[in-house]
Amino acid sequence: MSSKKNSPPPPKQLSDIALELIAARFRALSEPMRLRLLNTLMQGERTVGQLVEASGSGQANVSKHLAVLRDAGMVGTRKEGLSTYCYIADPMVNELCEMICCRLRGEMEGKAKALAFNPDI
Amino acid sequence: MSSKKNSPPPPKQLSDIALELIAARFRALSEPMRLRLLNTLMQGERTVGQLVEASGSGQANVSKHLAVLRDAGMVGTRKEGLSTYCYIADPMVNELCEMICCRLRGEMEGKAKALAFNPDI
DNA sequence: TCGCTATATGGCGATCAAGCAAATTAAATT
């Protein structure tokens, strides 16, 4: 492949465009309400109305949040009669949230331990 | 463990607090500039000044972005003389970005293919 | 066609975050 030795390290610097695209994905996951919607959808397909009810938010908001998730390719929709059924279109979403959750749990347990009586002073 | 059968499915609905904490993590990754800083740090430890130079942004901004990443537990710092050395404190960051990148590459290739001449019409 | 239901969209006020510049702290050097 490379004309030189064993290709030491390609700079691996991401372009501005790449950074923007990646940031956009994370941004889609950076709102509690959207995470709540995804969390509900992890149990299976739901209509927008069901999501509105489950989320406790207004219908317009849910619709707009779903649009964000759809634009990010994380949620897909399927129309059936009057209803629009939503589902998680990208299994990566589960993995991402799972990773963050695990990490958070670990950190919190660590802090809890640090706050315990007389750790070992 | 559980007093019942084989614990079918706990609802797995995340609490408001959990959702907020998770969203905060994703939010820390939702800015191109912060991703750029992380991307540079993936090559190894850097001082704030070096990051300022590499990022092409102002020093105050870099400092603030680093504070966000530090608060999110993603970046650690070490003071040495006048300089503050920064490093990635959470290897998860690499994984997360890698996942998103892979996914994006896949999607883009798919779209590129879709835009090619006469796919197979 | 008319109306009803489900969803999407547009406008508005409030809040939040980014970038810039100036002031502040902190460590090292002279």
Add this chain to the structure above:
DNA sequence: AATTTAATTTGCTTGATCGCCATATAGCGA
């Protein structure tokens, strides 16, 4: 102590985004 360098903090302005309200679109039944 005074100066210089490195970094953080603060104040400000601007742009983005959330949630709410009202309105528009679209499918279904009478």
